[in-house]
Amino acid sequence: MAEHFVAPPDWLWYILFYFFLAGLSGGSYTIATLLRLRGAPEDAPLSRLGYYAAWPPLLICPILLILDLGTPLRFWHMIWNLTPGDAGLNFKYWSPMSLGVWALIVYSGIATVSFAETLARDGKLRMGLTDWLVRVMDGLLGKVFAVVGMVFALFIAGYTGVLLAVSNQPVWSDTWALGGLFLASGLSGSAALLMFLTRYRPEARASFGMLAVSERLYALLEGALIVVFVLTLLWAGTQGLVFGFPWLLLWIVVLAGLLPGLRGLVVHRLSPTGEAVVAPVAVPLLVLAGVLALRGAIIFSIQV
Amino acid sequence: MTNHWRDIRHADMILINGANPAEAHPVGFQWLMKAKTERGAKIIHCDPRYTRTSAVSDTHLRVRTGTDVAYFGGLINHVLSNDLQHDEYVRWATNAAFVVKEGYSFDAGMFNGYDEATGTYDPSQWAYELDGDRARLDIDHPRSVLNLLKRHYSRYTPEMVSRITGIPVEQFRQVAAQVGEMGRPDKVMTIVYAVGLTHHTTGVQLIRSGAILQLLLGNMGRPGGGMNAERGHANIQGNTDHAISWDILPGYLRIPAPGQQNLDDYVEQSASKQLHDNALNFFGTNYRAFMVSLLKSWYGDNATKDNEFAFDHIPKPASNASWITIFDQALRGKMEGLILSGMTATSIGPDSNQVMQALGKLKWLCVMDPFSTTSSEFWKAPGANPRDIQTEVFLLPCTHWIEKDGSFVNSGRWSQWKDAVLPPEGEARHDHWILAELFARVKAQYESQGGRHPDPIRQLTLPYRDPRKPTLDELAKEINGTDLRNGKRLESFADLKDDGSTTAGDWIYSGSYPEAGNFAKRRAGIQDPKRNDPTGMGFYHNWGWSWPLNRRVLYNRASADEQGKPWDPKRPGIFWDGAKWIGDVPDYPADAKPGDDAPLPFIMTGEGVARIFSNGVADGPFPEHYEPVESPVRNPLHPDVSTTPAAHLYDEKAGRPNRFGTAADFPYVATSYRLTEHEHYVTQHVSHLVQLQPEAFVEVPEQLAKEKGIASGDHVRVSSKRGKLEVRAVVTKRLGPLTVDGKQVYQIGIPIHWGFVGINTGQHWLANALTPFVGDASARTPEFKAFLVNIEKM
Amino acid sequence: MPEITPGKAYGFFTDTSVCIGCKACEVACKTWNLLEGHEPSFLDGFDNTGGLDAENWRHVQFHDNVPDQTLGSGQGSVWLMMSDVCKHCQQASCMEVCPTGAIIRTEFDSVFIQPDVCNGCRDCIAACPYDVIGANETTGVVQKCTLCYDRLQGDMMPACAQACPTESIQFGEVDVLRESAQKRVDALHAAGVSKARLYGADDSIYGGLNAFFLLMDEPSAYRLPNERNAVLPSRNNIPGYLGALVTGVLGVLGGLIAIRRRGQSPEPAEATAGGAPDGTAGAADTPDAEAREKADG
Ligand SMILES: Nc1nc2c(c(=O)[nH]1)N[C@H]1C(S)=C(S)[C@@H](COP(=O)(O)OP(=O)(O)OC[C@H]3O[C@@H](n4cnc5c(=O)[nH]c(N)nc54)[C@H](O)[C@@H]3O)O[C@H]1N2
Numbered sequence A: 001m002a003e004h005f006v007a008p009p010d011w012l013w014y015i016l017f018y019f020f021l022a023g024l025s026g027g028s029y030t031i032a033t034l035l036r037l038r039g040a041p042e043d044a045p046l047s048r049l050g051y052y053a054a055w056p057p058l059l060i061c062p063i064l065l066i067l068d069l070g071t072p073l074r075f076w077h078m079i080w081n082l083t084p085g086d087a088g089l090n091f092k093y094w095s096p097m098s099l100g101v102w103a104l105i106v107y108s109g110i111a112t113v114s115f116a117e118t119l120a121r122d123g124k125l126r127m128g129l130t131d132w133l134v135r136v137m138d139g140l141l142g143k144v145f146a147v148v149g150m151v152f153a154l155f156i157a158g159y160t161g162v163l164l165a166v167s168n169q170p171v172w173s174d175t176w177a178l179g180g181l182f183l184a185s186g187l188s189g190s191a192a193l194l195m196f197l198t199r200y201r202p203e204a205r206a207s208f209g210m211l212a213v214s215e216r217l218y219a220l221l222e223g224a225l226i227v228v229f230v231l232t233l234l235w236a237g238t239q240g241l242v243f244g245f246p247w248l249l250l251w252i253v254v255l256a257g258l259l260p261g262l263r264g265l266v267v268h269r270l271s272p273t274g275e276a277v278v279a280p281v282a283v284p285l286l287v288l289a290g291v292l293a294l295r296g297a298i299i300f301s302i303q304v
Numbered sequence B: 001m002t003n004h005w006r007d008i009r010h011a012d013m014i015l016i017n018g019a020n021p022a023e024a025h026p027v028g029f030q031w032l033m034k035a036k037t038e039r040g041a042k043i044i045h046c047d048p049r050y051t052r053t054s055a056v057s058d059t060h061l062r063v064r065t066g067t068d069v070a071y072f073g074g075l076i077n078h079v080l081s082n083d084l085q086h087d088e089y090v091r092w093a094t095n096a097a098f099v100v101k102e103g104y105s106f107d108a109g110m111f112n113g114y115d116e117a118t119g120t121y122d123p124s125q126w127a128y129e130l131d132g133d134r135a136r137l138d139i140d141h142p143r144s145v146l147n148l149l150k151r152h153y154s155r156y157t158p159e160m161v162s163r164i165t166g167i168p169v170e171q172f173r174q175v176a177a178q179v180g181e182m183g184r185p186d187k188v189m190t191i192v193y194a195v196g197l198t199h200h201t202t203g204v205q206l207i208r209s210g211a212i213l214q215l216l217l218g219n220m221g222r223p224g225g226g227m228n229a230e231r232g233h234a235n236i237q238g239n240t241d242h243a244i245s246w247d248i249l250p251g252y253l254r255i256p257a258p259g260q261q262n263l264d265d266y267v268e269q270s271a272s273k274q275l276h277d278n279a280l281n282f283f284g285t286n287y288r289a290f291m292v293s294l295l296k297s298w299y300g301d302n303a304t305k306d307n308e309f310a311f312d313h314i315p316k317p318a319s320n321a322s323w324i325t326i327f328d329q330a331l332r333g334k335m336e337g338l339i340l341s342g343m344t345a346t347s348i349g350p351d352s353n354q355v356m357q358a359l360g361k362l363k364w365l366c367v368m369d370p371f372s373t374t375s376s377e378f379w380k381a382p383g384a385n386p387r388d389i390q391t392e393v394f395l396l397p398c399t400h401w402i403e404k405d406g407s408f409v410n411s412g413r414w415s416q417w418k419d420a421v422l423p424p425e426g427e428a429r430h431d432h433w434i435l436a437e438l439f440a441r442v443k444a445q446y447e448s449q450g451g452r453h454p455d456p457i458r459q460l461t462l463p464y465r466d467p468r469k470p471t472l473d474e475l476a477k478e479i480n481g482t483d484l485r486n487g488k489r490l491e492s493f494a495d496l497k498d499d500g501s502t503t504a505g506d507w508i509y510s511g512s513y514p515e516a517g518n519f520a521k522r523r524a525g526i527q528d529p530k531r532n533d534p535t536g537m538g539f540y541h542n543w544g545w546s547w548p549l550n551r552r553v554l555y556n557r558a559s560a561d562e563q564g565k566p567w568d569p570k571r572p573g574i575f576w577d578g579a580k581w582i583g584d585v586p587d588y589p590a591d592a593k594p595g596d597d598a599p600l601p602f603i604m605t606g607e608g609v610a611r612i613f614s615n616g617v618a619d620g621p622f623p624e625h626y627e628p629v630e631s632p633v634r635n636p637l638h639p640d641v642s643t644t645p646a647a648h649l650y651d652e653k654a655g656r657p658n659r660f661g662t663a664a665d666f667p668y669v670a671t672s673y674r675l676t677e678h679e680h681y682v683t684q685h686v687s688h689l690v691q692l693q694p695e696a697f698v699e700v701p702e703q704l705a706k707e708k709g710i711a712s713g714d715h716v717r718v719s720s721k722r723g724k725l726e727v728r729a730v731v732t733k734r735l736g737p738l739t740v741d742g743k744q745v746y747q748i749g750i751p752i753h754w755g756f757v758g759i760n761t762g763q764h765w766l767a768n769a770l771t772p773f774v775g776d777a778s779a780r781t782p783e784f785k786a787f788l789v790n791i792e793k794m
Numbered sequence C: 001m002p003e004i005t006p007g008k009a010y011g012f013f014t015d016t017s018v019c020i021g022c023k024a025c026e027v028a029c030k031t032w033n034l035l036e037g038h039e040p041s042f043l044d045g046f047d048n049t050g051g052l053d054a055e056n057w058r059h060v061q062f063h064d065n066v067p068d069q070t071l072g073s074g075q076g077s078v079w080l081m082m083s084d085v086c087k088h089c090q091q092a093s094c095m096e097v098c099p100t101g102a103i104i105r106t107e108f109d110s111v112f113i114q115p116d117v118c119n120g121c122r123d124c125i126a127a128c129p130y131d132v133i134g135a136n137e138t139t140g141v142v143q144k145c146t147l148c149y150d151r152l153q154g155d156m157m158p159a160c161a162q163a164c165p166t167e168s169i170q171f172g173e174v175d176v177l178r179e180s181a182q183k184r185v186d187a188l189h190a191a192g193v194s195k196a197r198l199y200g201a202d203d204s205i206y207g208g209l210n211a212f213f214l215l216m217d218e219p220s221a222y223r224l225p226n227e228r229n230a231v232l233p234s235r236n237n238i239p240g241y242l243g244a245l246v247t248g249v250l251g252v253l254g255g256l257i258a259i260r261r262r263g264q265s266p267e268p269a270e271a272t273a274g275g276a277p278d279g280t281a282g283a284a285d286t287p288d289a290e291a292r293e294k295a296d297g
């Protein structure tokens, strides 16, 4: 039985939404990149949609992170160490928060480039450099760039779970599954998000089947990781904290969010469905609610 | 204290009764802890509650409040009936062998000499049998003190102790066995006590019973021994020395009594007489010199041989002016005005509601204090209607002691000078300046308008540079006293004269400020133990100064045997090196050679020895267990004389309605006490301390709480016949049920620190709303520590 | 008190067997460090401070286990009192996670949070296994015991140790303290107090605590993790990232599978009540050709 006597860090609403948005951004970027690299030509619109979707959360994420700080104006202390006699860049690979900050910076840059590139491709951004950018991105460099971007995207979606685990908090530090869990749920949420967005981007509906299958697989992955999560907590003996009332209600939402994917898996196996149709609203929203609830249950249950 | 704080570390055993030093004297407590950690001393804490002191003691005895005479009586009985007393000591250094005068009796709870009409004893009937003017000694005589003592305490069997105190018989036996060991010369035990013993109608007897035990065990005068009162406020010892009590003048000289026409009468009736050829009777012999020097100090040139040194100017009060009496007089409408300085009557007195009534009967009330107090604000206390109160209230802002210099005298009688730490705030003035100013103005009125008896005022001398602003340094010099023939300050009270050639504001402080300087300022301490404490016994004679004459352990002649050899060579107090006494400042003539003709060890008494049997007490020559005035049981020893017949029942005497409750209405015993986090009421102004203890509460035994459905944190109403509190409950096993005389008795604990003034003003309940308006037979100290209440969940 | 010399390791030996719960240490710490404390609130009567945080760098715990019969139950073993403080861990969890470098080890081997470097991310709070650190509500930075860094620099012992009347808090060089602690625990064992034990005096807990304790009961009775539970946050770094890595790989694989599967003929869309087509369904075949070309290129 793991016994903890720690205080909660009071990472609450800002952090919840940061985790949520980081998961969606990272997931969307990943899906977009996969489609770009391995998809058929008709997957391009969805890929572009994915790059679009990956970007706005990144405008909000730093704001959430900064606002959560006790002294927001000192955000830059994450990057620059001010210790007298020891001043210099802060890069502490053993601290997920330090690593995360750097990853977020790099990833923001990458996602912004991808975003600009996508705008350019869509003809919505015409500046001197845009053509050049598109050209470069079409080459090998572009592929490498996209892969690197995807790695950062996956990192951003997943490290938040590791950040929680690298602590001495009950539940969080009693499992090693959180990084994976957050990542899987970010991917599943992103698939759902993109499904939802195809409503407004008809040309992307061609890839709907891919999203539907991804959703099923990610739901499966997330479900499996939830099982791992539960098992690790049972081992530590701290399951009661996160699966007690009222958090059970959130877990019901989490499971409800897995349902469409799992049901699809049972009913349709891996056959793509729903291409060329307008996605229903309820299903992706339910999945997204599950993504939020998962983070909510894990963040709040041990802090309040 | 007969000994001093640092000395406690020499003890092999420490009995703590009626004190909670870990909470009330945490700094002094380090010496108890040192005794434990460094020499393995055993600490036995006897207290109704399991306190922070009990937590680090070896043994806790849960005792019913107000019954320690039975506990000590049981120990005395154990010692005597098993012959465990330190026989040589008892025979040589106590009055065990003195024969008591015919007529002494003790029967069914009554000593001889009681006057039903006045409700008082005549202690002069408890006297020795005399051969001429010397007492008769015969330890085998049936009326020898020792034999009377044995007879008196033979009733205090372990079973009886248990019936009265609630301490299980087996536990009592275990403790008695350990205490009995302490009569061996190589062992020494100390008794530590405080107001858990004094705040009872039997307060003085409670303390005496401990002292008797210590005398039997041969522990008085020895390092690591003694009967040690842990005093109250940082300077309460100084207060007492300088006559804060109504019955004494500075230096424990008696206040003159009506009918004393002159100094001869006064000395004759006040000073002890020599009762043994080898008794020095130092106090008795010098009484006149001390008194004359005091009068010279007060009246200067106006005190002459011809006018009996102005003896006539000293009041000879026919009645007492004890704390309760003052408010009793006010209640009777016999007082016009009252000045309260550094004391908040409303909070601290017994029966606060009645005290507030008393304040409301005054024409004026003047409060001298750095803060507003419940007394300065009594007219707007919760429930009071300011319209109905006509008393005019003045609040004179005073400096706090932290804003003045001056001395503190600690429990060990060590006077230590301190500096002002903070500058005075606002218009605050020093107390002594306010009083000097007041005096100057009253004197001016007497001079301009005359008056019925102006001389005591007009002739008083204030020989200060600025009589309206005396300095404490000037006062300290005045207290020390001067040889008027050469103008030099005295080095010892041995130099005081009864011919008017010396002054002494307080003879016991003579020698504290000689020409060499203010000894209270000396600081040769643990920086250099080798030099500053050559005996290694922790006397540190060049640190501060202790009365008398810088002696650290009182009666220290008794620390060595008749030949001058320390009872325990490892813990010498003083010893005879062949030419003089070495060690502590000897409580004995420094060159008095041991031997048959040597003076007896207790040089201050007329007997030359310590008194096991004494007529200095108002309610009996031997301590006897009496029940508190409010008690759940009748006295198992003598049910018909359950409480002390000499207690002062003020309401009854004044014809006011009875304010005592009975167990039928108020079934639980309560006691009141301090918490470490607060200093009475004043710290309600200190935010860090209010945070530590924000709210009033009572401690409730777990079993009782279960019966009443009370949980920790609940609000409960605790009421006595006199008032109520509505405060939180803290439920705990630290208080538990007791079996007393076959009955189950619960005790409830009531911390005292809250009132309607301070930071957390919501906490306005006064613990003293509950306590009875009744005083100890001798000292008239209120019975704060034992009363009956009821408790209900709100 | 010998001189306090930079370069040596200093700390506390807190002997709970002689703690009398007087809280002088709490008040001394607040007074010296100008901590205001919180609004007064009643908690349980004896402990109304509650715990360590930004305003309380010392906190005296009370645990009332007093039995019915109290005769032989003293010795500091049934009403437990323990003055809690930052442990100045050799392997400090707080230091491990801090992203800004605000937490440093000083020349006295204490763990110090630089208030001007900290930005209030509170990761250290999540990490400290002893519930020591708290965030200051006004300044936003986190605070805890500094081992009176300023006093040590001025050759003065920490305020709390100076105030402690019973020497329950002993300040000094860690090596010296360890010796006297061993003596004390041996003496207690010899006196039959078998439950007495040292906590953090050797390197079994976080490589050794510079502020270590003599306890009269199990560590957990004082809200201290035992040897098994005293673990560092970084233990989860590798497994955490590995888990994420595996998930990432599976996620990428999943995506690729989905892309693959998409090549197959689609089944008809599920008809879901909530998601009725909005009439633009027919536009599915209108992705603009130019974009598609580019994506394929
Ligand atoms: N923190 C703090 N310290 C103080 C003070 C303060 O207000 N706060 N006040 C100072 C002053 S003025 C004084 S006089 C001293 C008083 O010092 P103490 O006398 O030690 O203080 P109290 O808490 O009043 O009472 C001591 C104990 O007596 C117990 N008791 C009550 N009745 C009996 C009894 O009949 N028999 C026995 N054996 N025990 C009994 C109580 O349960 C309590 O634990 O403290 C001084 N020190």
Ligand SMILES: Nc1nc2c(c(=O)[nH]1)N[C@H]1C(S)=C(S)[C@@H](COP(=O)(O)OP(=O)(O)OC[C@H]3O[C@@H](n4cnc5c(=O)[nH]c(N)nc54)[C@H](O)[C@@H]3O)O[C@H]1N2
Binding pocket: B195, B199, B232, B233, B341, B342, B343, B344, B345, B347, B348, B349, B368, B369, B370, B371, B373, B398, B399, B400, B401, B402, B431, B672, B673, B674, B679, B680, B681, B682, B683, B752, B767, B768, B771, B784, B785
């Ligand atoms: N029920 C119950 N009642 C009790 C007790 C109990 O145990 N139980 N204990 C009793 C005992 S032992 C005592 S000593 C009393 C304590 O009663 P008090 O002595 O009245 O209590 P304090 O709150 O210490 O009050 C001292 C006042 O002195 C003021 N003061 C401080 N310094 C100075 C100064 O230099 N000059 C002047 N003029 N004022 C100053 C403070 O502001 C404060 O208002 O309570 C008694 N009452």
Ligand code: SF4
Binding pocket: B024, B025, B026, B027, B028, B234
């Ligand atoms: S408050 Fe002052 S007098 Fe009382 S214990 Fe503390 S230091 Fe001593």
Ligand code: SF4
Binding pocket: C085, C086, C087, C088, C089, C092, C093, C094, C095, C111, C127, C128, C129, C130, C131, C132, C133, C144
């Ligand atoms: S006790 Fe907590 S705050 Fe102190 S050094 Fe250890 S981990 Fe850091």
Ligand code: SF4
Binding pocket: C097, C098, C099, C100, C101, C102, C103, C113, C117, C118, C119, C120, C121, C122, C123, C124, C125, C141, C142
């Ligand atoms: S709150 Fe300050 S000290 Fe703590 S981890 Fe963040 S930056 Fe470091």
Ligand code: SF4
Binding pocket: C028, C029, C030, C032, C033, C057, C058, C085, C144, C145, C146, C147, C148, C149, C158, C159, C160, C161
């Ligand atoms: S060492 Fe200083 S900062 Fe730390 S608890 Fe003690 S007094 Fe407070």
Ligand code: SF4
Binding pocket: C018, C019, C020, C021, C022, C023, C024, C025, C026, C060, C083, C163, C164, C165, C166, C167, C168, C169
């Ligand atoms: S000052 Fe010492 S005895 Fe008092 S509570 Fe703190 S550690 Fe315990």
Ligand SMILES: [Mo]
Binding pocket: B195, B231, B232, B233, B236
């Ligand atoms: Mo007192």
